[in-house]
Amino acid sequence: MTEVRVPTLGESVTEATVATWFKQPGDSVEVDEMLCELETDKVTVEVPSPAAGTLGEIVAQEGDTVGVDALLAQINEGAEADAGDAKPSSGSETKEGYSGSDTPKEDADAGGDGGAGGDGGADGQEIDVMVPTLGESVSEATVATWFKSEGDSVEADEMLCELETDKVSVEVPSPAAGVLGKILKGEGDTVEAGGKLATMTRGGEGRAHSEKEGTPETTEKPGGQQGADVEDAPSAKKAMAEKGISRDEVTGSGKDGRVMKEDVAKAKSPSGGEAPARAPAPKPASPAQDADREERVKMTRLRQTIAKRLKEAQNTAAMLTTYNEVDMTAVMDLRNEYKDLFLKKHGVKLGFMSFFTKACCHALQEVPEVNAEIDGTDVVYKHFVHMGIAAGTPQGLVVPVIRDADSMSFADIEKAIAEKGAKARDGKLSMAEMQGGTFTISNGGVYGSLMSSPILNPPQSGILGMHKIQDRPMVVGGEIKIRPMMYLALSYDHRIVDGKGAVTFLVRVKEALEDPRRLLMDL
The missing domain is CATH 2.40.50.100 (RNA polymerase II/Efflux pump adaptor protein, barrel-sandwich hybrid domain)
Structure with a gap:
């Protein structure tokens, strides 16, 4: 004992x-x-x-x-x-074949009746599908999508369902090859870490088998393809379910024909054209008829968390925004001159974000309160920069964090941004990758924004908003010239950052971008 x-x-x-x-x-x-x-x-x-x-x-x-x-x-x-x-020992619930002894039972010894519903076959063994660990301090999630139905054959590690927590999506793989039995938690249900999602039967005649047992010719491979062990991206499966598109209507562009999320976006309707939009009502409708044309969708946990945190930021911080503008000529010329060599040597494209990240790290050294946070009656100064890069995804806004960005090279920053961006789009970011940020950059310019006031990402005290680069007439050396200009916005917590510090920070960012040599000279 x-x-x-x-x-x-x-x-x-x-x-x-x-x-x-x-x-x-x-x-x-x-x-x-x-x-x-x-x-x-x-x-x-x-x-x-x-x-x-x-x-x-x-x-x-x-x-x-x-x-x-x-x-x-x-x-x-x-x-x-x-x-x-x-x-009871017959038909008892087990985890991965555990039966109370140190040796797992063999499939032939498991009790229970066989059946497509997963009640346990004559040569099958019932096991549980459990909620995995969801991350530090995360105790519950919502079942977003089931990729399999009761009675479906599954392979070991094949994705069964997807869970949504406050910040990330968690995929639940099959613990063994067999047949999915009863689904205990349906889509939209809230589950706790360690809770039971479903039951399944390991192995069994006419069902999916493990490689050790041998695979019958009748076994259907993941993704609906016979004879090809190809697992479609979970994000693609979710998109197909939402659009009502079958697997046969999508052409996969991934490895071995794997369907990616962007493939679903390109897919046509069965008639060969884009899915028709709903026709507008021919004449004014009454309020009752308006209600029939409305669609009520429950907010995802991610969207609920975004709403809660943004409102908390407004209620807690004394938020203020200061603006400036930067001439992007020097950065664009430098980028155009070296982008091909940069790509050839480092294997990643040279973008604007690495310049802004470097410029912010440089400015934070002079104005450390923008990189600090308030904890009760204390001010916590961070002698490092964990840079948050806000990214928009189909599920909502996420902020992956590049740790120790102040000690990274341009190439390292670009590689980290590319990696985190890909994970964000595919919903693969972990909780750890979105925690611990000390300052944030948000680039609304990629969506065409000319001017905006970003909201703080608590408990951080500063966030820089980038915007669209637009040619404007500027007076340079007494002459009017056309220059690629960008508005910059710094939102800050006035409880800890004074106006002088905020303006100084923004001016240092502007100076570093208009003359990138200052970054090399530490000026």
Whole structure:
């Protein structure tokens, strides 16, 4: 018998509250599988299983207050688990074939009746599809899309569904080859970390088999292609479901014919043309008829979080915006001169973002309060720059972070921006890649914005807004000349950044861009 105890909770933290038990007495557990979640004053702590076996008595119930090293529960191992398991042995729920002993059962020994619904075949074995770890401090998610239906054959690691958290999308792969059984959480349902999503049957006659078991000719490969082990991008599957397009109507441009999200955007309707838009009403309608033409869609968790955080920024910070303009001639000339050599040597294109990132890092050295944050009655100055680069995606705005951007070269910055941008478009960004930013750059110019006031990204104290480059007549050396000009906007928290500091920061950015040699000379 193994004891489950409260782990160390952190410096000066001596007690916690039991928030949620993910397992119940009699449930089978694996080593490091999450058993419960504890809440302290500042953080949420997950308690993993110290051993494989069956969960025995739960000593501390949900809502109980427990101290460090207090006994939470007990786990029965090996023979103890077999003797003490309150669940029936025939058709019992198992995790990855675990049956309370150290040796997984073979498929032929698993109990239960076979069937397309996943109730367990004569030579199958029922296992659970669980919610994976969602990230630090993230305890729940929403089921966004199921890529498989009950009774479908699946391969090991094939994507079953996609979950949405406050910031990222999480894909749930199949834990084994077999047949998807009962779906316990449908699209739109809220699930907790460690919760059960569905059940499935491993192997079985006429179903998907693992490579070790051999693959029948009747097994359908992922993506609807016979004989080709090609898994379409989950974002593409989601887009096909939303547009009502079948896999056969899309031509994949990825490796081995893999369908990407952009392929779905290019796909035509079955008639060969673009899907027709809904015709307008021929005559004015009454309010009741207007309601029939409305569409109500629940906000995604990402959109809810964006709305909440942006409103919090307005309510909390004393936000103010200062503006300036920059002549982009020098940067554009330098870029045009070296872009081919840059691409040849570094394998990535030279864009404008690396110049702006470098210029901001340079300016933050002189005006450190723009790179600081307020914590209660303290000001926390950051002697490093973790640069957030705001990116628009079909799901909403995300801000991936380039860590230690102040110590990176132009090539390293461009590579990091390209990598983070691709992950953002595909919904692959992790929580860690969007946390810890100290300053943010937002480029509304790519959408044609000429002037705007960006909103702060809390708890940061500054955000730079870039805009469209537009030719305008400017007085240069007493003469009127046409110059490529860009408006810059710095929104800042006036509680910590004075007007002088904000203007100085923006002027230093302008100077560095109009004469990039200043970056080399540290001027």
